[in-house]
Amino acid sequence: MASIEKTKQYLTDFKIHPSFQRIAIMKYLFENPVHPTADEIHTALVAVIPTLSKTTVYNTLSLLSQAGAIKELTIDEKQLHYDGYIREHAHFRCNNCGKIIDVAIDNDTLKIESLEKEHNIIITDTQVFYKGYCNECKNKFNY
Amino acid sequence: MASIEKTKQYLTDFKIHPSFQRIAIMKYLFENPVHPTADEIHTALVAVIPTLSKTTVYNTLSLLSQAGAIKELTIDEKQLHYDGYIREHAHFRCNNCGKIIDVAIDNDTLKIESLEKEHNIIITDTQVFYKGYCNECKNKFNY
DNA sequence: TTGTAAATATGTAATGATTACAAAATTAAA
């Protein structure tokens, strides 16, 4: 359970002015680590903050993402998903129910530095996605 | 340079009827390993096959992707990109110019089997995405 | 405290990738 104070501090650390809406969105991501979409976040929060606009949700997610406070997941073909936990980890997406779960990944295996040298590039973000069928859906697909 | 015959055989191996349009699209992906979007493929091919519809491109890419003949890349926030080379490798996307390049990845590091056991899931696809700045763009961003 | 500029939030309208769908064209099979 992330307190409002902790959330406020977190935003401030990323040099983001902690407005009422920004705190609410960031706090929602901390408390709901299910990698929601912008629409899901809006639907959940508008029940509590009736005036919250969808544009604000999009703007805020974009701002948080650019500041590095959250991660934007391109794991889904249709919509972006958001993750409030930015520590290094990978994701698994069930192709049937769409659920996204965290899985552990060893950062070292990604060999970022050697790839940067080899291709003369700068790597600022890495995403590892696994797709398949979750424990609840796998039976439906002959696995 | 992939011949029409080789491409035809490739599609047949994946149990896909090798129609004129499907061969053209698959061959285009083989010969242009730059991970194009559906729209880019259509624009390039419609110059040669003026009657080719965008719907056919989308349908075909979806068919090829589901059959496992090509890979659908969700590396981009806006559009899907397609890759005709399905052997295991990772991708780097430049955040400035959008270019996507192949980078090597050691399949073993992904620990697919141990993750399947740990989470009781089936993994059918893995994608590793690196994002940052390419050798041409990095100078523009103080790197 | 009051006034004002800057920052933030809102609502509506556009954008654009992708899909749905029905009709047309092509291919296969009898």
Next chain:
DNA sequence: TTTAATTTTGTAATCATTACATATTTACAA
């Protein structure tokens, strides 16, 4: 051939996201 099945096409939707203009809130100087 004749007919059925498959494939392609064009147009019209869908829907996530963004643009943009306006309204509201906040910060800060007087």
